[in-house]
Amino acid sequence: MAHQSARAIAFAALREWRRGDRFGDAILQALLSGSALAGSDRAFATELFYGVLRNLTLLDFWIALLRSGSIDDESRDLLRLGLYQMFCLRTPSHAAVFETVELASRRSRSFVNAMLRSALRRAEELQQAADAAPLTSRTSHPGFLIERWTRTFGADATSALCEWDNQSAPVYARVNTLRTSPAEFLAHHPESEPLPSHPLFVRLTSIPAEALGRGDCYIQDPSTSAAVELLGPQPGQTVLDACAAPGGKSGFMAALMQNRGELVACDRDPARVEKLAGNLERLGVQIARVAQHDWAAQPLAEELAPRSFDRILLDAPCTNTGVLRRRVDARWRLQPNDFKRMPEEQLTILRRLVPLLKPGGALVYSTCSIEPEENEQVVSRAMAEFPFLRQDGERSVLPFRDGYDGAFAARLLHAG
Known part of the structure; x- marks a missing residue:
């Protein structure tokens, strides 16, 4: 049920984002701040929402293979959520289908259920089609970006860059030497990973809320x-x-x-x-x-x-x-x-x-x-x-x- 709530947050975020007048991070932050989700479920909601946005073209590519006709916005968002869980997160299929269908309105529930179960039956076909698709579909990047990066960096680097963009970003922090030292910070937070090439920075495995509140560190990429x-x-x-x-x-x-x-x-x-x-x-x-x-x-x-x-x-x-x-x-x-x-x-x-x-x-x-x-x-x-x-x-x-x-x-x- 907790994961269902996480899925509901992600679904609401997708609906709000589709309106086009707010950035995704602001939408998600507002929804999470008004929820009672535990930490792991907040992380799951974040992964679902951001994962769908990162893979938007690929998910719509699969949807087009499953149905050639038009699809209403609500059903499309739910199909994106379900397909992302099934094929990108590798969530157990029964959970991905059941929990996603539970979010659907009565009028679209049977349609969403049928589409997701069809995707399960055709999983190998859908994956093979994605592997053969152009880079813009396979990695969900606008074609004009692919073209300009290929001219600037070459095809291999462009492919690597697109793959990079679709990874979940690790969290780094700069140790604030106005408050503490890297050695002292690491002594208090041994789970943090020092970066030899950036001695004032650490990679975080969890968010040190108290240290952030004191100003001991600042979330920042090296x-x-x-x-x-x-x-x-x-x-x-x-x-x-x-x-x-x-x-x-x-x-x-x-x-x-x-x-x-x-x-x-x-x-x-x-x-x-x-x-x-x-x-x-x-x-x-x-x-x-x-x-x-x-x-x-x-x-x-x-x-x-x-x-x-x-x-x-x-x-x-x-x-x-x-x-x-x-x-x-x-x-x-x-x-x-x-x-x-x-x-x-x-x-x-x-x-x-x-x-x-x-x-x-x-x-x-x-x-x-x-x-x-x-x-x-x-x-x-x-x-x-x-x-x-x-x-x-x-x-x-x-x-x-x-x-x-x-x-x-x-x-x-x-x-x-």
């Missing part, structure tokens, strides 16, 4: 460290985090600065600014001034004076193509035109930030995109517009190569 480490903020400097919410990189910079100097952390959305301030307070950051600012629309505030910052981090809004396994429904929101639109938005913000950098100072431009148009090409265009900028380092993280979320960072020096 790839996010690339931009901050490349920027290298030092104690006593004046630093700007231009697009700071929810605060993971700001917290890391404050730790590297040993809470000495000044850190201005901005974001454009008031709700995100509030979350940013709360996170920095919990992390023990004492040098931050948090401000709401829209770089594309607002005039510069007094604290954003020209040539006033030693270091600037622009973690720019982007298409998120490096983190699609975490932002599960982002692939279904992307449009081909986004790869033209986003670089212009990124450059607009860069144009506002460059004049704020002191001569001799450093600016790091970063994204969680793996697209050249948003990364290397934006950096090249910025240096063409501001001849006094000189590139002084670059880091990229590719999931299929490096085993972490995708990221890009380039360090630009003000040589004027």
Whole structure:
């Protein structure tokens, strides 16, 4: 029965997501917060909802093989849930069918039951058809993404990237050295796995709620460290985090600065600014001034004076193509035109930030995109517009190569 409740949460999340006006993680968080599910059942509901979104095209491919006619939205969502359990999770067939059919309305119950039982009988045929299907169907990625990645990275890397995106993401945390040390954290949380290549990060097997509440750690992928480490903020400097919410990189910079100097952390959305301030307070950051600012629309505030910052981090809004396994429904929101639109938005913000950098100072431009148009090409265009900028380092993280979320960072020096 508990799993039935988990399935009901996943089904409700799919119905809400289909309306198209909210992100999947926000929908699921709201539903789970209003439920009485235990931890294991919350995890099951999450796996069902995210698993269906990750495999949407594949599940619809199987549904089309089972029935060529039209199917109402409710029945389609239930069939997706049932097929995901049967063929992806390998849930025992009697449980997958019975519990999914129980969620159906009276008018669609017999139809959903018949379709799922037909899928069981034709399981080998359906799997063989999926294995022979194009990559876009087999891995549930939009065709335009497959095409652009194949041009950029090649067919094998694209296949590996798509497989990566469909894996459940492990949970990593950065140990907050303003509160504790990696050795002390691991002593209190021996179940955490240290990462030799990222000594301030651990892989979590369970969520340490008390440690998070105290600010001892912050949930963060190791790839996010690339931009901050490349920027290298030092104690006593004046630093700007231009697009700071929810605060993971700001917290890391404050730790590297040993809470000495000044850190201005901005974001454009008031709700995100509030979350940013709360996170920095919990992390023990004492040098931050948090401000709401829209770089594309607002005039510069007094604290954003020209040539006033030693270091600037622009973690720019982007298409998120490096983190699609975490932002599960982002692939279904992307449009081909986004790869033209986003670089212009990124450059607009860069144009506002460059004049704020002191001569001799450093600016790091970063994204969680793996697209050249948003990364290397934006950096090249910025240096063409501001001849006094000189590139002084670059880091990229590719999931299929490096085993972490995708990221890009380039360090630009003000040589004027």
